[in-house]
Amino acid sequence: MDLNQLEEQLARIKAEAEALRQEADGIDALRSAETRLTKGPLADVLKSIKAFPPDQRGPAGQAINKTKQEIKQLFADAQSRLRQADVVGEQKKTATFDPTLPPPITQRGSLHPVTAVQREVERLFRGLGFAVVGGPEMETDFYNFEALNIPEMHPARDAQDTFWLTNGWLLRTHTSPCQVRAMERFGPPIRVIAPGRCFRYEAIDASHENTFFQLEGLLIDKDISIAHLIAFMKLLLREVFGRDVKVRLRPGFFPFVEPGFELDMSCMICDGVGCATCKKSGWVEILPCGMVHPNVLRYGKIDPHEYTGFAFGLGLTRLAMMKYGIADIRILNSGDLRGLAKADRLSGATI
Numbered sequence: 001m002d003l004n005q006l007e008e009q010l011a012r013i014k015a016e017a018e019a020l021r022q023e024a025d026g027i028d029a030l031r032s033a034e035t036r037l038t039k040g041p042l043a044d045v046l047k048s049i050k051a052f053p054p055d056q057r058g059p060a061g062q063a064i065n066k067t068k069q070e071i072k073q074l075f076a077d078a079q080s081r082l083r084q085a086d087v088v089g090e091q092k093k094t095a096t097f098d099p100t101l102p103p104p105i106t107q108r109g110s111l112h113p114v115t116a117v118q119r120e121v122e123r124l125f126r127g128l129g130f131a132v133v134g135g136p137e138m139e140t141d142f143y144n145f146e147a148l149n150i151p152e153m154h155p156a157r158d159a160q161d162t163f164w165l166t167n168g169w170l171l172r173t174h175t176s177p178c179q180v181r182a183m184e185r186f187g188p189p190i191r192v193i194a195p196g197r198c199f200r201y202e203a204i205d206a207s208h209e210n211t212f213f214q215l216e217g218l219l220i221d222k223d224i225s226i227a228h229l230i231a232f233m234k235l236l237l238r239e240v241f242g243r244d245v246k247v248r249l250r251p252g253f254f255p256f257v258e259p260g261f262e263l264d265m266s267c268m269i270c271d272g273v274g275c276a277t278c279k280k281s282g283w284v285e286i287l288p289c290g291m292v293h294p295n296v297l298r299y300g301k302i303d304p305h306e307y308t309g310f311a312f313g314l315g316l317t318r319l320a321m322m323k324y325g326i327a328d329i330r331i332l333n334s335g336d337l338r339g340l341a342k343a344d345r346l347s348g349a350t351i
């Protein structure tokens with residue numbers, strides 16, 4: 001080999017180094033390419049120095065060392081560029097995370113307004129020694145009307161038209177059938193509440209649905225009077241609304257109580273001014289109640305001379321409307337989350 005041939009050989013090694021640099025996809029690949037070149041072709045040409053005439057060995061060695069340095073530099077530059085790119089990439093990655101930003105909004109479930117208010121009332125009455133009971137939504141004529149002192153052909157039936165089933169049963173129009181069922185089941189003294197779904201064949205508007213919820217209450221014991229009834233009703237509304245609520249008590253006719261009352265609350269949608277929800281009256285019928293009629297006690301096999309009691313039929317759906325400011329009852333059966341899901345009723349919250 002002469003010096004010219006050596007120069008050509010070194011040029012080929014440099015070209016190979018350049019090609020390997022371009023192919024390398026990381027620091028490790030660069031390191032192994034450099035090692036392969038220095039221990040392979042470069043080491044070979046170094047060994048070939050012995051074959052040069054003595055006066056050419058110096059220039060040959062210098063040419064080989066120069067190429068070796070250039071290749072070293074080439075790989076060193078390439079490694080430093082890659083390291084730099086890595087750092088920038090990392091910076092870019094971490095730059096997308098800003099710990100001061102609020103977390104992404106995730107949709108959480110929330111209790112239905114009626115469920116939320118039902119649980120609240122249940123908690124209150126449980127604390128007052130009441131048991132929570134249920135009753136069938138499919139009822140007999142006997143429990144829905146007859147045992148509540150509403151015989152066939154009684155005009156009070158007209159106010160509660162319902163859906164009749166082919167077997168002669170009906171979809172209950174109120175939770176009051178639970179009164180007689182509780183009397184039969186427990187006997188006196190009794191403290192029960194019975195929340196549940198009711199059905200009426202009804203013209204639908206902002207405050208009337210064909211399917212809605214009531215919560216029945218029944219307390220039977222010795223010496224129970226209207227004073228007890230009023231005290232419990234006031235406590236119930238104060239607890240649900242967290243403050244005294246403006247109410248009015250007026251006589252109400254229900255064949256299963258005597259005397260009977262209609263307890264209305266000032267409409268919370270319009271602050272008592274008058275709106276579609278309260279039919280422009282400023283008042284919402286929410287809590288009819290009264291002293292249990294002796295005939296009903298007799299139907300429940302309780303002696304009216306020994307025991308007295310009060311009963312109430314809370315309009316649970318309307319209570320939820322007042323509590324959560326829902327102006328139209330139709331929203332509650334609609335599945336429209338804009339009206340139904342609210343932060344204070346999120347599952348896992350205080351309920």
Ligand code: FA5
Nearest residue numbers: 174176208209212254285286288289311312313315318
């Ligand atoms: C009754 O259903 C009686 N059973 C209540 C009762 C129980 C009185 C115990 C005395 C003793 P009323 O038909 O008024 O009464 O209904 C009671 C409440 O249910 C009403 O005040 C109202 O808040 C609610 N309610 C009645 N009909 C509807 C309806 N179509 N849509 C939504 N809520 C209704």
